[in-house]
Amino acid sequence: MRSFIFHNPVKIYFGEGQAVHVAEEAKSRLGAVLLVYGGGSIKRNGAYDDVTAALREAGNEVIELSGVTPNPRLDKVLEGVKLVKEHGVSLILAVGGGSVIDCAKFISLGSGLGEDEDLWDAYVETGKPAPENLVPLGVVLTTAATGSEMGDAAVLTNWARNRKLGYTSFPLTPKFSVLDPTYLLTLPDEQTTYGFVDMFCHTCEQYFSLPSDDNLSDEMVEAIQRHILRSWRACRRHPRSYEARSNAMWDCSTASSRAARRRIGSRTASSTRCPPTSTSRTVPVWPWSIRTG
Numbered sequence: 001m002r003s004f005i006f007h008n009p010v011k012i013y014f015g016e017g018q019a020v021h022v023a024e025e026a027k028s029r030l031g032a033v034l035l036v037y038g039g040g041s042i043k044r045n046g047a048y049d050d051v052t053a054a055l056r057e058a059g060n061e062v063i064e065l066s067g068v069t070p071n072p073r074l075d076k077v078l079e080g081v082k083l084v085k086e087h088g089v090s091l092i093l094a095v096g097g098g099s100v101i102d103c104a105k106f107i108s109l110g111s112g113l114g115e116d117e118d119l120w121d122a123y124v125e126t127g128k129p130a131p132e133n134l135v136p137l138g139v140v141l142t143t144a145a146t147g148s149e150m151g152d153a154a155v156l157t158n159w160a161r162n163r164k165l166g167y168t169s170f171p172l173t174p175k176f177s178v179l180d181p182t183y184l185l186t187l188p189d190e191q192t193t194y195g196f197v198d199m200f201c202h203t204c205e206q207y208f209s210l211p212s213d214d215n216l217s218d219e220m221v222e223a224i225q226r227h228i229l230r231s232w233r234a235c236r237r238h239p240r241s242y243e244a245r246s247n248a249m250w251d252c253s254t255a256s257s258r259a260a261r262r263r264i265g266s267r268t269a270s271s272t273r274c275p276p277t278s279t280s281r282t283v284p285v286w287p288w289s290i291r292t293g
Contacts, residue, residue: 002211008258010150011176014250016242018178019050022093025138025176026058031090033060034083034135036104038068038096045186047095047142055093063087065107068096072103074120074158081110081119084135093138094174098146098198102154104137105172111135112171120158123167130169139177144184144248145195147202147256149177179253181246189239196232196248199255200225206260220260227251 013021026033033055042048055062065080083089084107092111094104110119112134122128139149148154152173157164187195207221228251234244254260 006258008150010174012179012253013176014179015246016180016182017050018180019047019054019140021176021178022051022054022138022140023057026055026060026091026093029060029090029136031060032087033058033062033091033093034080034087034089034104034107035062035064036068036080036092036094036096036100036107037064037066038100039066041186042095042142042183045142045183047140047180047183050180051093051095051140060091061087063089068100068103070099071155071157071164072099072106074106074156074160077103077106077110077119077156080104080107081113084111089135091138092135093140095140095142097141097143098148101139101141101146101148101174102156104139105148105152105154106156106167108134108137108172109167109169120156123169124156124158124165127167130171132171134171136175137172139174140183141177141179141249141253142183143187143191143195144245144252145198147199147252149174149179150253150256151258177253179249181242181249184245184249185240185242187239189236192235192239192248193232195252196228196235199252200228203228203255203260217260221255224251224255224260228255 035051035055037048052062063083065083068076080103084092089111092104092108094101106119109123109130112131113119123130141149152170153166153168154172155164155166203221203225207218227247231244231247231251234241235248238244
């Protein structure tokens with residue numbers, strides 16, 4: 001095996017009702033909270049009510065940034081960075097799926113940049129490591145797909161330049177992630193399927209990358225792949241099953257964990273290295289690479 005440093009600092013709150021822990025996380029940080037989300041799904045599945053109740057208990061000022069689209073765009077990120085600096089935000093809270101989390105990661109990146117630094121040109125295009133003094137990120141996950149809640153990788157679209165790039169840097173890793181499977185119970189069948197394809201493809205990315213030696217990570221990935229398929233079948237048969245959805249949610253996070261992503265060349269392979277580290281590359285827009293949350 002090649003040398004690596006394993007460090008996975010994301011605190012996981014797993015299970016029904018775990019959004020209450022957002023209150024203690026917010027209380028530990030003085031200042032406003034930037035609540036980042038997409039459309040109306042978090043209000044239908046109960047996540048919005050749970051999170052806002054926790055933030056009211058914490059007593060933090062809440063600034064909302066809604067309207068994050070699938071495959072998040074640079075202009076929305078810059079809008080969020082402006083809010084962070086105007087309101088003295090001390091915690092960025094992403095409530096949603098992979099697109100919302102990635103958008104929040106880039107907002108976190110922008111929070112640590114000087115006025116003369118360009119987020120896209122200086123960091124996303126070049127892969128320059130993110131600075132350490134970023135506003136921290138928390139996650140409340142509402143889809144099981146990309147695994148962005150467990151790592152430091154993110155994808156951003158620059159619509160004006162027709163560019164979509166991946167970026168990886170250790171300071172973008174969430175401080176905590178809330179995984180409540182009840183938020184998955186209202187997902188439509190099509191969205192559920194997209195999520196399983198997404199997480200399965202992420203395991204394939206690293207499984208079929210070099211080096212092709214005998215290693216434990218491959219065995220772990222094979223087990224995760226088998227379980228993803230079992231969970232997929234269970235969710236199709238029983239879409240309102242908490243047990244099936246909880247397995248799906250943990251499959252997603254485990255599929256993108258650093259333990260399974262040892263190889264060089266996979267999307268988040270550099271996550272296993274010691275900070276600061278960063279990579280940036282063009283992401284091919286295959287059907288399965290499109291964000292589903």
